Amino acid sequence: MPELPEVETIKRSLAPRLLGRRIEDFQAIWPGAVHGITGERVRELVTGQVIGGLSRRGKYLLLELASGDRIVLHLRMTGQLLLKPVGSPLESHTRLVFNLSQGEELRFTDIRKFGGMDFLAAGCPEISGLRELGPEPLADAFTTDILKGILSGRKAPLKSVLLDQHSLAGVGNIYADEILHSSGFLPMVPACSLTEPEIAVLHAKIREVLAEGVSHRGTTKRNYVDGDGRPGEYQERLRVYGRAGKQCTVCEETIVRTMVGGRGTYYCPQCQGEQGSRNRKGKPHKHAGDNNIGD
DNA sequence: TAAATCCTGTCA
DNA sequence: TGACAGGATTTA
Numbered sequence: 001m002p003e004l005p006e007v008e009t010i011k012r013s014l015a016p017r018l019l020g021r022r023i024e025d026f027q028a029i030w031p032g033a034v035h036g037i038t039g040e041r042v043r044e045l046v047t048g049q050v051i052g053g054l055s056r057r058g059k060y061l062l063l064e065l066a067s068g069d070r071i072v073l074h075l076r077m078t079g080q081l082l083l084k085p086v087g088s089p090l091e092s093h094t095r096l097v098f099n100l101s102q103g104e105e106l107r108f109t110d111i112r113k114f115g116g117m118d119f120l121a122a123g124c125p126e127i128s129g130l131r132e133l134g135p136e137p138l139a140d141a142f143t144t145d146i147l148k149g150i151l152s153g154r155k156a157p158l159k160s161v162l163l164d165q166h167s168l169a170g171v172g173n174i175y176a177d178e179i180l181h182s183s184g185f186l187p188m189v190p191a192c193s194l195t196e197p198e199i200a201v202l203h204a205k206i207r208e209v210l211a212e213g214v215s216h217r218g219t220t221k222r223n224y225v226d227g228d229g230r231p232g233e234y235q236e237r238l239r240v241y242g243r244a245g246k247q248c249t250v251c252e253e254t255i256v257r258t259m260v261g262g263r264g265t266y267y268c269p270q271c272q273g274e275q276g277s278r279n280r281k282g283k284p285h286k287h288a289g290d291n292n293i294g295d
Numbered sequence: 296t297a298a299a300t301c302c303t304g305t306c307a
Numbered sequence: 308t309g310a311c312a313g314g315a316t317t318t319a
Contacts, residue, residue: 002313076314112302114314156296165315172313221313262297264311299318
């Protein structure tokens with residue numbers, strides 16, 4: 001469920017409050033949420049350790065311990081990370097509980113059991129998913145040139161490349177559609193078909209839309225909440241995602257839903273594609289929107 | 296590059 | 308009852 005803006009919001013809501021706390025105990029209520037080792041082994045490894053920070057890389061959260069050990073969490077589709085008072089009723093689908101000093105516990109809940117944690121001992125090589133992540137789109141190091149390199153030679157749909165975590169870290173299904181709408185590109189065009197000025201537009205919009213998402217504390221379409229259980233606000237500002245059959249907020253054309261790379265995909269046929277910033281020739285040709293599922 | 300897979304819940 | 312859901316990996 002959570003993409004970069006949601007994971008960043010969770011990090012911001014929890015990081016200051018976790019800093020310096022001691023892990024008093026750990027329990028894997030659902031053992032499958034711990035990867036590689038047993039829940040009991042994690043309990044032995046983390047009990048007594050002090051939390052030195054909480055950071056984000058792509059859609060991963062890293063709970064950093066003062067020893068240099070790290071707990072790597074991924075929320076996948078329905079994961080939540082919540083800081084709650086000890087003794088308060090456990091949320092349903094609670095999978096992991098870190099009992100902390102000062103009477104609170106960090107709970108990982110996850111309806112669909114896709115998410116989970118890895119334990120990384122200090123100095124150990126990173127798990128593959130983390131090591132192979134593409135650049136952080138909001139970092140200064142992510143330049144138009146970097147994006148150009150990511151897109152070059154890629155015949156896959158532009159949206160699929162945006163979603164590919166090896167190419168770029170943190171963009172998911174909602175923000176991919178929003179980025180493509182605000183930059184005026186159809187999701188299904190080959191990634192390598194963008195011209196250099198178009199890549200510059202896309203680069204700017206990737207950063208703009210993700211930053212907007214962060215500043216509105218993420219998008220709650222289903223069950224996303226931050227570390228305090230607060231939903232986001234960006235769902236009110238979505239331009240295309242989840243809006244099939246509704247009017248585009250820019251041109252009043254009807255938003256269309258289709259499938260791209262196996263993912264539900266929303267776009268505006270007027271703002272994106274031949275009526276958008278590319279191929280203004282007016283050459284009438286069919287695009288995937290013609291057999292949409294939406295309205 | 297698509298589909299199946301891991302799961303559970305919700306909605307039409 | 309079937310389709311679909313914010314993700315990512317594996318398989319064909």
